[in-house]
Amino acid sequence: MAPNLEEVTFMADHFSLQSRDQYHTEPDVIHLPKAPLKWKNYSQFGKVSPNILDSLSTTVTTLSLHICMCDFWSLCSMLGNFSAMESFEMTLKIGGEHKFTSPPISSPSPCKTVRRLTLRFETEPSWALPNPLEYSRDWSFTYSDIIHQMFESIDTLTLSSHYDLPVQWHLIDGDGFQKLEKLTVSVSQQNSKLTESLQLPSTLESIYVYGDDVDLSNLSSKSVEKLNIATFGVSKSPTNKIDLMAWPNIDHLSLPAYKLKLDWPHSQFHKLDSVHLTDISSITWDYSTQFCRDLALYPDAMPHLWSLSLSRSPEWDILFILLERYNFRTSIDSERISCLSIGDAPLDILEPLQSLCAGKFTERPSNYELSWVGNTDIIFDHSLPGCLRCHKLLLFCRHTTLPAGHSLYDRAYAALTQFDIWEAENNSIGISRMFGEEPDEDLDMYVPKYPDNTQDILLEWEYRERAWEELHQLGRLKSCRGAGRNRVFITDKLCERTSGIPF
Numbered sequence: 001m002a003p004n005l006e007e008v009t010f011m012a013d014h015f016s017l018q019s020r021d022q023y024h025t026e027p028d029v030i031h032l033p034k035a036p037l038k039w040k041n042y043s044q045f046g047k048v049s050p051n052i053l054d055s056l057s058t059t060v061t062t063l064s065l066h067i068c069m070c071d072f073w074s075l076c077s078m079l080g081n082f083s084a085m086e087s088f089e090m091t092l093k094i095g096g097e098h099k100f101t102s103p104p105i106s107s108p109s110p111c112k113t114v115r116r117l118t119l120r121f122e123t124e125p126s127w128a129l130p131n132p133l134e135y136s137r138d139w140s141f142t143y144s145d146i147i148h149q150m151f152e153s154i155d156t157l158t159l160s161s162h163y164d165l166p167v168q169w170h171l172i173d174g175d176g177f178q179k180l181e182k183l184t185v186s187v188s189q190q191n192s193k194l195t196e197s198l199q200l201p202s203t204l205e206s207i208y209v210y211g212d213d214v215d216l217s218n219l220s221s222k223s224v225e226k227l228n229i230a231t232f233g234v235s236k237s238p239t240n241k242i243d244l245m246a247w248p249n250i251d252h253l254s255l256p257a258y259k260l261k262l263d264w265p266h267s268q269f270h271k272l273d274s275v276h277l278t279d280i281s282s283i284t285w286d287y288s289t290q291f292c293r294d295l296a297l298y299p300d301a302m303p304h305l306w307s308l309s310l311s312r313s314p315e316w317d318i319l320f321i322l323l324e325r326y327n328f329r330t331s332i333d334s335e336r337i338s339c340l341s342i343g344d345a346p347l348d349i350l351e352p353l354q355s356l357c358a359g360k361f362t363e364r365p366s367n368y369e370l371s372w373v374g375n376t377d378i379i380f381d382h383s384l385p386g387c388l389r390c391h392k393l394l395l396f397c398r399h400t401t402l403p404a405g406h407s408l409y410d411r412a413y414a415a416l417t418q419f420d421i422w423e424a425e426n427n428s429i430g431i432s433r434m435f436g437e438e439p440d441e442d443l444d445m446y447v448p449k450y451p452d453n454t455q456d457i458l459l460e461w462e463y464r465e466r467a468w469e470e471l472h473q474l475g476r477l478k479s480c481r482g483a484g485r486n487r488v489f490i491t492d493k494l495c496e497r498t499s500g501i502p503f
Contacts, residue, residue, distance in 0.1 A: 009043040047071065050078065057081040064089040072143070076150060080109025088151070089118040110152050117151050118158040121168065144168075148176035155179050160186035173198045180204055187211040187231060200224070213240075213256075220246030225271070229255035232280050244269065256280065257287035257312070264298040272302050273335065276309040284478075286465055289314040293461045296322040304335040313343035313393050313488075316370035318461060321454050323356040344486035346394050350495050358492035367457055370394070372468060373450045379471070387477040392468070399480045 037055040043064040044052070056063075061084055067075060069092050079088070088111065148171075157180055161167050167187060172180070180201045188211050197218045200207070206226040209216060213231045217240050227250045229242060241261035244253070250272055257277040277288055288310045295302060296318065305326075319342075327336035338357050345353070349370070355362035368374040372392045378384060379391045390397035448467050451457045489496045 008039045008041070009045075050074075053078055054081075058083050060085055062087040062089075066091040066093075068093050076108040076146065079111050079150060082111060083113060085111060085114055087116040087118075088114050089120075091120040091122055093122050107146060107149055110150055112153050114151055115154055116156040116158075117154045119147075119160075119168065119171070121161040123162065144171050144176065147171060151177070153179055156182040156184075158184040158186075161188075169198060172200060175201050175203075177201050178203065182206045182208075184208045184210075187214050187216075215240035217241060217243065222248055225250055226252040227255070228252075229259060230278070231259075232256060232278075252276075254278070257291060257310075258283055258285070260287070260291065262294070262301070264294050264301050267298075267301045269302050270304060273304050274307040274309075275302070275305060276341075277311065279310075279312040284469060286312070286315065286468075288312045289318050289461070289465070292318045292322045293458050296325050297458050299326045299329060299334075300331075303331065303333070305337060306335045307339040307341075308337050309341035311343065313345060315372065315392065315461075316345075316349060316394065317367040317457060320352070320356070320364060320370060321367065321458065323353070324361075325454075327356055327359055328361070338492045340488075340490040342488050342490075344393065344395055344497075345488045347497075350488065350490070350497070354490050354492070354495045357490050367454065368450050371450060371464075373447060373464065376447050387480040388471065389479040391476070397480055399477045 037052070038059050039056055040060060041062040041064075042052075042056055042060050045066040047067070060082065063082070063085055065075065067090070072092060075090075079085075154177060157172070157177065159168055159171065167185060171177075172183060178201070180203055183200075183204055183206070185208070187209060197220070200219070200221045200223075202223050204221055204223050206228075207219075207221070207224055208228040208230070209219075210228075210230040216229065216231070219242075224247055227242075227247050240259070242255055242259045243261045244250070245263065245267065247253075248269070250269065252274045253272060254276040255278070257279050260277070275291075277291060279288060291310075292314045295305075323337060323340075336357075336359050338359075340353065340357055349364065352362045352364040364370075366374075372379065375391070375394065379388075385399055386397035387399045390399075448460070448464050450464075451460055485499075487498045489498070
C-alpha cells in the first residue's frame with residue numbers, strides 16, 4: 001500500500017495518495033504492510049484509524065486530524081506514542097451527537113517532540129447548540145489541563161473557532177504552555193468577544209490576531225515583542241482600542257490605525273523600531289496622518305523607529321514635517337526613519353522623500369503647497385475631475401465630479417465600477433450619496449487659515465481635518481477604486497513605485 005509515500009490524505013469515504021507526480025484513490029478497506037509506514041505528512045478526515053496511526057508513530061512529522069469530540073479521549077491516549085511528530089493539527093467538531101466525555105483519572109503521555117500545535121473548533125448552524133458559550137467553556141475547563149500536559153513542549157500555537165463557538169481564550173490564560181513563543185488567533189464577531197482580562201504566557205514573544213473587528217482591549221503582555229492585529233469591521237466609529245502601554249516591550253507593531261491608543265506625552269517605547277498601520281475605506285477620519293502628526297510632536301515616544309509603513313498615504317505637509325523633525329534630532333542614540341512605505345504619491349515629491357530617509361536636507365515644496373488648504377482652487381473647480389481622496393493627496397484622478405441630481409448623474413453612475421458600487425452599499429454610503437450634495441456657493445467658508453509655523457501646523461491639524469470632512473458636501477466622489485491602489489517604497493538607497501489595478 002505505497003508505504004514510502006511522503007504525504008497522504010485519508011477522507012471519510014476514500015483513501016487518497018499523493019507523491020510528487022502520483023495521485024490515486026483506493027477503497028475504504030485498507031491493507032497495511034507489516035513494516036511501519038514511512039509517511040511523513042498524514043491528514044485524516046473522519047473517524048480515527050488506530051491501525052494507521054500505530055504504523056505511523058515512529059515516522060510521521062506532521063499529523064492533521066478532523067475528528068468528532070467523542071473521539072477526542074481515545075486519540076489522546078495514542079498521541080504520546082509518536083516519537084517523530086513535530087506539528088499536530090486537530091479540528092474538533094462540537095454539537096449535536098458530537099459530545100465530549102469526561103476523561104479518565106490517568107493523564108495521557110505527553111507529546112514531547114511536538115513544537116507546533118493547531119486547534120480548530122467547528123460546529124454547524126443546523127446543530128443549533130442550546131448554549132454554545134457554556135458548552136465550549138465546559139470543554140475548555142475539562143480538557144485545558146490535559147492539553148497543556150500533552151503538548152508541554154510547543155512553542156507555536158494557532159487557535160480558531162467557527163460559527164457560534166467562542167475562541168478558547170482559556171487555553172492561553174496563564175502559563176499552561178510554559179514554552180509558548182508564537183500565538184495566532186482567528187476571531188469573528190460571533191465568537192470572539194474577550195470580556196475578561198487574560199494573563200498571556202510569560203514566554204510569549206509574538207502574537208497575531210486576525211479576522212473581524214472585535215474588542216481585544218483586555219489583551220496585554222510584558223513579554224511580547226511582535227504585536228500583529230489584522231482585524232477589520234465596517235463600523236465607521238470603532239470604539240475598541242489597543243493601548244500600547246499594555247505592551248511595553250514590543251519592537252514591531254502592526255494594527256489598524258484607528259485601533260491605536262497611546263498617551264504620547266508620557267510614553268517611551270525604546271525597543272519599538274517598526275510600525276505598520278493599516279486602514280479601511282469606510283473610516284473617513286485620517287488616522288494615518290494623525291499618527292504622523294503625533295510622532296512629529298513627540299518623537300521621543302518612539303526614539304528608535306526606522307521602518308514606517310502606512311496603507312493610506314498621509315497628508316504630505318505633515319509627513320515632510322515628521323521626517324525633518326524625526327530624522328534630524330540631536331540625540332546620540334536616536335534612529336532615523338530610513339524605510340518608508342506609503343500609498344501612492346505625486347512623482348515630484350519622491351526624490352525629496354528619499355533624501356530625507358537618507359538623512360539629507362533637501363529642497364521641497366512649501367508646507368502650504370503640499371496641504372489641501374493650499375490647493376482649494378483646484379478642489380473647488382468642478383471643471384476638473386477627481387475624487388476627494390485623490391485631491392487631498394494631490395493625485396491625478398479620472399472620476400468626473402457631478403453633484404447628486406445632476407442631469408448627467410445617470411451617466412456617471414454607469415461609469416462606476418462594480419467595486420465602487422459594492423463599497424458604497426457595504427459601507428452604508430449609498431449610491432445616491434457617493435457624489436455628495438449640491439455644493440454651496442461659498443465654499444471658502446469651510447477652509448481654515450493655514451498656520452505660518454510648523455508647530456501650529458501640527459497642533460491645528462485636527463481642526464483642518466474636521467474642516468475637510470465638511471468638504472464631503474462637494475459634488476465629488478469621496479473615494480475611487482484607484483485611490484490607494486499604488487504603493488511607494490522608499491529607503492535611503494532606493495525608491496520604488498508599484499502600480500495597482502488601473503481605474
